[in-house]
Amino acid sequence: MSLATKHVATVLVGSVLVLALSFAFVTPAKADLLSDLQAQVQALLAQISALSGSSTPSTGAGCYAFTTTHQQGQSGGEIMWIQKFLNSHGAQVAASGAGSPGNETSYYGALTKAGVAKWQAANGVAPAAGYWGPITRAKVATVCAGSVTPGVPGVPGTPVTGNGLKVMLASDSPPSTSLVQGQAIGDLAHFTFSNPTGSEVTVTSLGFKRIGASSDSTITNVYLFNGGARITDSAGISNSAFTFNDTAGIFKIAAGGSVTISVRADILSTANGQQVGVQLVSVGSPAALDTSVVLPISGAVHLISSAALGTVAFTYTGPSNATDNPTNDNRVFEASTVVSTHSVWLKALSFEDRGSDNDGDLKNFRLLIDGVQVGSTVTQAVSQRITFDLTANPKKLETGTRIIKVVADIVGGSGETYDVQIRRAADVLAVDSELGQPILSTDAGGSFPVSAATANNVGAASLSVVRKGDSPTDNIAVGATNVLIARYEVRAAGENVKIEALTASTTVAGQTSYGIDNGKVFLNGAQIGSTQDIAQGGTEFTFGSSFIARQGLIEILEIYGDAAHTDGTDYANTNTVLVGVAIAAANTQGVNSGNTVTAISNTVGNTRTISSSSLTMTKYSGYGDQTMVAGTNNARIGAFTISAGSTEGVNVNTITVSLSTNESASVTDLMLKDNATGVQLGTTKVSPAAGAGGNSFSVNFSVPVSGAKTIDVYANIKSGANAGPIAIEVDGSGTGAVTAQTVTFGSSSTGTLQTITVGTGTLTVSRDSGTPTNSNVIAGVTSIHVGKFDFAAVNSAYTVQELKVKVPADAATSVSNVTLKYKNSAGVEQTITQALALSSTAQTHATATFTGLTFYVPQNDSADVDVYVDVPTISSGAKSGAAVSVLLDGDEGFKAIDGAGNSDTTLAGSATDVNSASNSGYGTKYVRKTIPTLARLSTGYTANTVTSGIGLFRFTMTADAAGSVDWREISFAVSTSGMDAGDQLIDWTLYDVTGSTVAVNSAVANATVSPYVISICPDTSCTIGEAQTIGAGSTKTYELRAGTVTGWADSGDAVTINFAEDPAAINNAAASSLFSVYNMVWSDRSANSHTTATTDWTNGLLVKDMDNDVRSCQFGTVTSCTP
Structure with missing residues (x-):
């Protein structure tokens, strides 16, 4: 294109642009919302693009040194240049709007993908999938060879490599x-x-x-x-x-x-x-x-x-020409802020302190909007500016009046001014919530800045001294030296303050003349000034320039000294000491201003009591009087606690144990142990001496100030010891950890320990309440928990070494092994198994004998032993219906050793066996080849309906995977109420609805009086007919229906149905002998050539889950039924 042509095109484009803008933005078309504006922008840009279009571009147009792979859905990087390249190389992204020439974007959308695919197809890049990868970039490089401009001008993304800025x-x-x-x-x-x-x-x-x-x-x-x-x-x-x-x-x-x-x-x-x-x-x-x-x-x-933006107008309402002494939470700016037209998002707000103060004089700036802090605290101004950047979490300001306030801590600037203001409208980044653009804020009182009429003043420097919260209150030991007596907090505000001297004074109650020997002043942990006695009338400590209280910081001032008169004489027990400090105004100077500050009057610490070191001995409350058997070794014959006072800790060096003549004759190997660690203290007294102070132990341990330590006394009690009591006495001594003063504890009146009675031990055995309930078990299962037995030891620990477990002879072939589980003295569970033996058919029980046991029962405590059995299969000898229980033999095969080595050979001190089945319902397991499981259903009903021929009670019966189950009878308890004399629910039939619906009983079942039991027997009747069979691991679904329902639907009518249970266990028998007596008759098919006549049938006792089976229906105004 020639230069003249370019000029003509420029004029033409400019003219058309003016015309387009004139028509596009006439008043009726003004946009009120951002979406309208964006639409107008895209339309106008499309017009401009069409008007400024040119002929086919040169090879170099839109070329760029592409280095990055891009695909659909990405943003940024080189995407804008990809679109520029496509628009100038025959694969235009869009004719108008986003992506069109001059409107390239940084988003790789469907249009960009289509443009890339078009260019790939036209230039032999395969596959032409619209993916901007290495193959495509290589092809682009050949097309653009020699025309790529170095650098990355105007392209968003990661900076190119290099060594400079x-x-x-x-x-x-x-x-x-x-x-x-x-x-x-x-x-x-x-x-x-x-x-x-x-x-x-x-x-x-x-x-x-x-x-x-x-x-x-x-x-x-x-x-x-x-x-x-x-x-x-x-x-x-x-x-x-x-x-x-x-x-x-x-x-x-x-x-x-x-x-x-x-x-x-x-x-x-x-x-x-x-x-x-x-x-x-x-x-x-x-x-x-x-x-x-x-x-x-x-x-x-x-x-x-053009659009109607919202408005934000500030009216300054903060302090003006005020004088604020250095304090926290000063209001340094406030403005009443009126938001109009649209709500705004406040994204940033900057302030400038135009006063004469320095950046660090005001700290911890907080922005509050309507009383609530917004954004983070700004520690201090930087170059006089304080910016609250809320871009990560903008604050929405609804239309109306908002109160914007800034508070800060004034920590310095004494004699200076502060003037916190919004300097320019540009310091307010408030974005119109509808148009998405920042609003030009205004100062309702005039023009910016939004500020006080007159700068505010920072008051004169100040100094404060207060007793610190952790200033010590505990007692001071008699003779203690270099004691921290009092601690203070010193604060300077307005400017740093130099303290050239202070006066320390003291008062000692109980003394007419007094002082503190070797007084010292410490500042922030280091001594300042010289060591001096603190005189009764006060002593001045001078510091030169070593004591500078820094503005805004807390300085820690401490007074140390000895618990003694100025002549070195120790203060007596119960004297009290009080120390105070005072600072004269003449001894202070503002570091910047040179002015003095207000004097600090005498500020006292806490009253401290002079106290002698002490140790108190008490009988250990965690160990009471005991009864032990003669011959017990390592017996704990006493325990005591030593407590140190609050003055100082104590180093204990001697403990003396006194025994009477009888006591010394009853024990050997007397020793002391630390209760907490078990470590022995001192040496063992093999043959303890009788008499006061007869057994002195040299020890070395510390009891900290206000702390305590518990000591145990052990000995071996001789096997021939008298049955009389042992009650030893203890005393001892030590030295103060700080003062080295001698401290004693205990005596014949205060040091008597627990009473130990030498007696006899007993071991009792009973069935534990944790014994499992009765249940059916399947033959072939191992580790069936049958019994749990409790052993309780009194006065001595016991180790049970031998036990004999008995099983009723009728069940002997149904148990192959017996296993015991118990814990030894280390608390580790032990498991031991023995085979069951039956020496002759004349015996009532088979036995399993256990020896070498280590079953431990602690003294004055109890322990349990659990008994498990293995049941063989029916083919291996187990008998269907066998009732397995376990007994501990009372007079044979038992042996327990007490703590003194004595042997007990009778269980619980008698010859009585202890039976797992001694309580009804517990400790018996019934052997079955397989078992059925019943489950009432809560689904499948015609909802809330009681009428003829529909299911009123539904359930499943499942056979265990161990084998098939037959049943010959099942019964239901049916109870009605509220029904009139002529009303009926009769003619009951059970249907097998597992697949198709088949009646189980040929003849309907009925009963005459409510509550009544309806017995359902398959086939013709309960005396004639075949059994229902459920295959191993299979389930059948049944539904009970009443053939005739009359009179239902009166208010108060109700019916309840559940399984009828059997109350007691029976021996297996033929089915025909059971139906008239029991409610359920079923078989595990364990007999050879099983029929209804073989004796492998039983009743419904222990069949699961017959106790969770109630369904009821009631009529009020409509029928409602439980699920």
Whole structure:
């Protein structure tokens, strides 16, 4: 295209643009919402694109050094350049709108994928799948050979490699969007500056150019931001150019770091229809730019529209010309803020302190909106600015009046001023919630800044001294030296305060003349000034310049001394000491102002009591009087606790144990042990001596201040010891841990320990309540828990070494092995198994004899032994119906050894066996080849209906996988109430509804009186007919129906149905002998050539789950039934 042609095209495009804008933004078409604006932008850009279209581009148009793989769904990176390439190489992404020439975006959507696929197909890239990968990029490189411009100008993404300062369009730089005329700080572009070097880089100058169809006046103010913080004042624009300069650095980039800067501008209120963007044209820095950086770098061009933005107006209501002494939580700014038209999202708010104070004089700034803190606390101002960046969690301000307040801690600046204000409208990033653009805030009282009429004053410096909360209160030992007597907190506010001297004074109750020997003053853990006696009338300690109380910090002041008069004489037990400090105004000086501060009057610590060291001995409450058997070794014959007082800890060096003549004759090997660790203290007295103080133990342990230690006394009790009591006496001594004063404890009156009676031990055995309940068990199963037995030991521990377990002879062939489980003295579970033996048919029980047991029963405690059995299969000898219970033999095969080595050979002291089945319902297992399981169903009913011929009770019967089950009878308890004399529920039939519906009983079943039991027998009757069979592991579903239902539907009518249970166990028998007596008759088919006549039938006792089976229906105004 010739130069003349270019000029003509430019004029034509400009003219059409003006006409298009004139028609696109006439008053009736003004947009009130962001969606309308965006639609208008896209339409206008499409017109511009059509008007400015050219002939087929040259080979180099849209070319770029592509390095990144992209696919559908991604954003950023090189996607905008991919679209530019496609639009200029015959694979246009879109004719108009997003992706069209001049409207390329950074999103790889379906249109981009289609364009890539089209270009791939046209250029021989296979597969033509729309994936921008290495093959496609290689082909593009050949097409663009020689025409690719180095660098990455204007493309969002990761900075290219290199060694200097890198600059690029940021990945989050805003794409083309709609700005609104009259708005504040519109977001034009973001630029990322990366520092790959090992040193900090400072950027001192940035030059920009305004781009787009607009004029310099379109931008009324332009600023640089870092996140939500404004970092520059507005730059002036001339001939489209504007520059930011700061020799100290506009911003700094840490070594290996990066900084993203945004360019934001206030938009002219009459700029409707113009286009504006920015282009970075120069970067000034002491560091060199990387060679890969090509300037200029352009951001997107944004269209300016007309819309009704919301408004935010501030009216300052905070302090003005106030004088605030240094304190916390001072109100330093407040404004009544009126939000109108639309609610806004407050994303950032910056303040500037324009007073004469320094950055560190005000600290801990907190932003409160309507009394609630918003955002994080800002520690202190930086270069007088305080920014609350809320971009991560914006605060929505609804329309109406909001109170915005800032509070801070005034810690310095005595005699200076502070003036916290919103300096410029650009310091308020408040985004219209509907239009999505920042609002130009106003000062309702005039123009910015929003500030006090007169700066506020920081009051004079101050000093405070208070007793610290942890100033000691405990007693001071007699003769103690270098004791911390009192602790204080010293605070300076307004400025640092030098304290040149203080006066320490003391009062000692119980003394007419007094003082503190060797007084010392410590500041923050280090001594300042010289060591001096603290005189009765007070002593001045001087510090020169070593005591500076720093503003805003807490200094810790401590007074040390000896518990003695100034002449070195120790204070007596029960004397009390009180120390105070005072600071004269003349001994203070403000470091900055040179002024004195208000004097500190005498501030006292806590009253401290002088106390002698002490040890108290008491009988250990955790160990009571005992009865032990003669011959017990390592017997714990006493326990006591030694407690130290609150004055100081004590080092115990001697413990004396006194025994009477009888006591010394009854024990050997007397020793002491630490209760907590079990470690022996001192040496063992093999032959303890009789008499007071006869057994002295040299020990070495410490009892801390206000602490305690428990000591146990052990001995062996001789086998021939008398049955009389043992009650030893203990005393001892030690020295104070600090003062080394001698301390004693215990005596014949206070040191007597527990009474130990030498007696006899007993061991009793009973069936434990944890014995399992009766149940059916399947032959061939091992480790069936049958019994649990409790052994209780009194006065001595016992070890059971032998036990004999008995099983009724009738069940002997049904038990192959018996197993015991118990715990030994170490608490470890032991398991031992023995075979069951039956020596002759004349015996009533078979036995399993256990020897070598280590079953341990603790003294005055109990322990359990569990008994398990293995049941063989029916083919291996188990008998169907056998009732297995276990007994511990009372007079044979038992042996237990007590703590003294004595042997007990009768169980529980008698010849009586202990039976697992001694309580009805527990401790018996019935052997079966297989078992049925019943389960009432809660589904499948005609809901809430009682009428003839429908299921009123449904259940399943399941045979265990061990074998098939036959049943010949099952019965149901049916109870009615509320029904009139002529009303009936009769003619009951059970149906097998597993597949098709088949009647089980040929003749209906009936009973005459409610509650009645209906017995259902398969086939013709309960005396004639075949059994129902359920295969191994199979289930059948049954349904009970009443053939005749009359009179139902009166208020109060009710019917309840459940399984009829059998009350007691029976021996197996033929089916015909059982139906008339029992409610359920079933067989495990264990007999050879099983029929209804073989004796392998039993009743329904213990069949599961016949006890969870009730279904009821009632009539009120309608019928309702339980599920």
